[in-house]
Amino acid sequence: MKLQARDAEAFVRKPRPDIRAVLLFGSDAGLIRERAKAVAASVVEDLSDPFRVTTLTGAQLQDDPARLADEAAAIALTGGRRVVMISGAGDRLAKLFQGFLDDPLGDALVVVEAGELAARSSLRGAFEDCSVAAAIGCYADDARALQTLIETMVAEAGKRILPEAVAWLTDNLGTDRMVTRGEIAKLLLYKGEDATPISLDDCEAVVGDSSTMFLDDAAFAAFGGDFNALTDALTRCENAGESPVAILRVAQKHGQKLHLAAAQTETGGRVDPTRLGVHWTRKAGFERQMRQWSSTRLMRALEILTDAELTAKSTGMPAAAACGDALLRIARAARVAR
Template sequence: MKVSPRNIATTLQAPGRLRAIVLYGDDVGLIRERATTAAKAICPDLHDPFRVAMLGRADHARLEEEMTALSLSGGRRVIWLREGADDSLLEPLKRSLAQPSDALVIMEAPGLEARSKLRGFVEKDAHCALIGCYPEEGRALEGAIRQMLAAQEVGIDPDALGWMVERAGPDRAATRSEVEKLALFAGTGGRLGLEDVRACVGDAAGVSMEDAAFAAMAGQRREADAAAERALTVDGSRPTDMTRALLSHIHRLRRVRLAMDGGMSRADAMQQLRPPVFFKRTDSFGQALTVWSAPALLRAAQETQALELACKQTGSPDIVLTLRHVARLCSLAQQARRRR
C-alpha cells in the first residue's frame, strides 16, 4: 500500500504486521532516516546480530535466507537492504513473503522509477508499505527543523528559523547534521537567535544553489553562472537539486507577483511569504519582481519542470542542460528589464 504523507510517521514508528517497507525518492538522507526509524521500532538495538541483518548490494541474494531465519534471542527480526533495491528483488521478495515469517524487510530504493514492477507490487500489497521520500520545503521543512531541535530541548527564534530554512539543502542527512551542530552549540534548554544560526550553519547547506536561483531571476548573469558552476561541480549538488531550488524560488516570486497584481503592495506581499525572504536577499528578490510578470513566471516554472524531466533521462548531459537553463533565465530577465 502507498502511505500518505500524513501517515508516514505513524507507519514508521509502529509498523505493526507489515512485512516489507520500500522507501524511494530523491532525498537519500531522508530515506536512511526513515529506514532507521522503522528498524528501531522493531529492534531498538540495531547492533543486535540475532535480530538485525543489514545487507549491501552484494548481499541481496541472502534476502530469502534471512527472511526465514529464526531470532535466537526472541522478537521480530529486521532485514535491512541499505542500497540498490530495484526490480531484481521483486521475485525474491514475493517468495520471501510467501514463507511463514514475522520479519520486516526494509528496502532503500532511491532510484526506483514510477513504472518499476517492484514499486507496483508493493503499492498493491496490503502487507507492504511504499513510502516516498522527497526534499521538504517551506512549512514542512520549518516543522521538521523545529521538531529536531525540540527533541534536543532547544528553541529557535522565527527569523533564525527562516534564515536556516532558506539555506537548507535538499538532503535530510545534511540538514540534520546542521541541526545537531546548532543543538550542541545552544545546549539543553538553550535558544537560538539569528546570529547564532548564521555563525554555525555552514556553506554546504545549499547556499550556492540559492545564490544561482536569486541571481538568475534578477538577470545577474556573471553571479548566476559562477554560483551554478560552484554548486554543480564543487559542492556536489545534483542538477535535479538545482532545478528544485529554481522552482522553489520561481514559485515564491509568482506568489508575490500575483498578490501585487491583486492590489497588494510589494512589501506586504513579501511579508506573507513563509519562510520570509532573508533580509540580505530582499533587494535581489525585489529586482526579479520588477522584471517578471506572473505569466512569464508561470512559463519559467513550466520550462524548469521540463528541465528536471530531461535531466532524469538516461545519458542526458544534465549538468550542461542545467547551466544552459540558468543562462536562459538570466537572458529572459535582462530582456524584460530592457523592455521596461
C-alpha cells in the first residue's frame, strides 16, 4: 500500500500487525534511516540483538537472492519476531521483492531502505500494490514539518522554547532529518538543567548561523548522491557568502576521509568514522557512503574536485559553475553506485 505523508509518523511507530515489509525511499537519507529504525523497533526493542535482527545490503541480495526468503523465514533462537533490515535497495531488486511479497515466508518484518525512486519505479510498485506491505516517501522537511519537529523534541525534553528561537532554527537548520535532530539534541544538552525557555541567544551560541555546516552539507549531499540536498546546501553556502573554492576544499577533505576509510575496509580493517573526525550526527550517513564508494572511485572523485579548484582559480570559467559541475558529477556517480 502507498502511505500518505500525513500518516507516515503514526505508521512507523506502530505498523499494522499483518504488515510484512516496509519500503522507505526518498531524498532525505536521515529521515529514511530514522523511520527504518522506528519501524524495526516496533518489533524488536534492541536492534543490536543478532538473534532477532539481520542486516543486509542490496548488493548481497543480488549475489544471493535466496537470502531474503531464508532470513525472513528464520526463527530466532531466543524467541520473538525477527527483523530483516536491507539498505541500498533499488529497482534491480523489484522482481525479487515482488516474488517474496506474493507469498511471504515466515513472520519476520522486512524493512527496506532505498534512495529516490520515480513514481513508476518497479520496486515502489511491488510494495504499493501489496496489501501486507507499505511504501513510504521520505523527503526533506518543509518549514512547517521542521517547526513541528523542533517543538516536539523540546516538549519531550520537558523544556520550552521562545517563538523567535523556533523561527531562527527553522531558517538555519539543514534539511536532513538526522542532522536536524542532532543539532536540536546538542541544543537541549547545552541547556541542561536551566529551566528558562530556549532563547535566540542559546540557539546562536550552540548551532550558530554556521556556514561550516552548509559546507559539510554540500559535501555529504554530493558523495551521498542527494541532488535536492546538494542544491539546497549550495544555495545556503552562496547566501552565507562562502566561496566556491572553500566548498571544493571541504568536499576534498570529506572525500579524503572516505578514501582512508575505504582503503582500511578493503584490507580487512574496521573503521570508526568518529576517529576520522566525522561528527556523531553524521556517522550513519558516512557509513552509508563507505558502502557506496570504493577507493578507486574515490580517487577519481578527488581528481574531479582538484581539477575543479584549478579551473576556478586559473581559467575564465566562473568559479561557482566549476564547483557546481564537479559536485553534480560526484553526486551522479554516487547515485550510480547505489
